[in-house]
Amino acid sequence: MLRVDVVTIFPDVFEPYLSEGMLAIARRKKAIEVCVHDLRDYSTDKHKSVDDRPYGGGPGMVMMPDPVFRAVEDISAGTEPPPRTIMLTPQGRLFDQSLSRELAREQHLLLVCGRYEGFDERIRAGLKPEELSIGDYVLTGGELPALVVIDAVTRLLPGVLGHEDSAQFDSFTENRLDCPQYTRPAEFRGMRVPDVLLSGDHGAVAQWRLEQSIRRTRERRPDILAKQTCSANDKE
Numbered sequence: 001m002l003r004v005d006v007v008t009i010f011p012d013v014f015e016p017y018l019s020e021g022m023l024a025i026a027r028r029k030k031a032i033e034v035c036v037h038d039l040r041d042y043s044t045d046k047h048k049s050v051d052d053r054p055y056g057g058g059p060g061m062v063m064m065p066d067p068v069f070r071a072v073e074d075i076s077a078g079t080e081p082p083p084r085t086i087m088l089t090p091q092g093r094l095f096d097q098s099l100s101r102e103l104a105r106e107q108h109l110l111l112v113c114g115r116y117e118g119f120d121e122r123i124r125a126g127l128k129p130e131e132l133s134i135g136d137y138v139l140t141g142g143e144l145p146a147l148v149v150i151d152a153v154t155r156l157l158p159g160v161l162g163h164e165d166s167a168q169f170d171s172f173t174e175n176r177l178d179c180p181q182y183t184r185p186a187e188f189r190g191m192r193v194p195d196v197l198l199s200g201d202h203g204a205v206a207q208w209r210l211e212q213s214i215r216r217t218r219e220r221r222p223d224i225l226a227k228q229t230c231s232a233n234d235k236e
């Protein structure tokens with residue numbers, strides 16, 4: 001069971017997404033437990049403040065250190081092993097499938113979502129969290145990135161959806177782009193499903209899928225193909 005704690009000022013945005021589809025199944029199967037904490041519960045003033053104006057001036061607000069420290073310390077207290085603490089920020093390490101696989105092997109993640117203009121730097125200095133970005137664009141908060149991480153990691157957890165044979169899966173769809181896929185009908189508005197897929201020849205189907213997958217990756221994402229080590233058969 002993977003435990004994921006989330007710290008956010010918008011706790012209500014998580015439950016709806018986590019209650020549908022494979023995430024809901026994973027929770028029902030006890031493959032993952034997600035516990036969402038309202039950062040305001042860790043504020044100590046009467047207005048439940050979590051942000052304040054930036055020193056040096058400028059627009060917007062900054063996340064105050066005290067509520068974040070209190071939340072992270074409270075959630076981490078007495079849990080063994082300590083959670084892998086991750087702040088979602090655009091300055092973080094880029095999240096990718098290999099990091100997703102790595103996180104799926106952890107027992108406990110603590111995801112901290114920012115809002116406003118970002119975190120007081122002493123949160124980084126004092127808590128030394130990992131920082132993770134889901135891509136080179138700016139969002140209004142870390143909540144969607146946290147859900148992206150939870151989603152990507154959950155589908156890799158053992159027992160969630162036939163991913164026990166993960167080695168096979170890895171080399172097939174995760175280090176290159178997916179191949180084209182078709183369902184019925186065999187002809188739709190004049191467009192036919194490739195004959196090989198209707199042939200019943202499983203070897204030929206596998207070969208075609210691999211070729212398509214490699215071609216598509218070469219055309220659209222040569223950067224991923226370059227990174228990848230593949231078998232002699234794949235190279236051909």
Ligand code: 4GT
Pocket residue numbers: 088089090114115116117118119132133134135136137138139140141142145
């Ligand atoms: C983008 C990402 C992220 C934001 C990303 C702190 C205040 C950060 C708003 C937050 N934007 N968070 N994690 N690309 N915005 O991952």
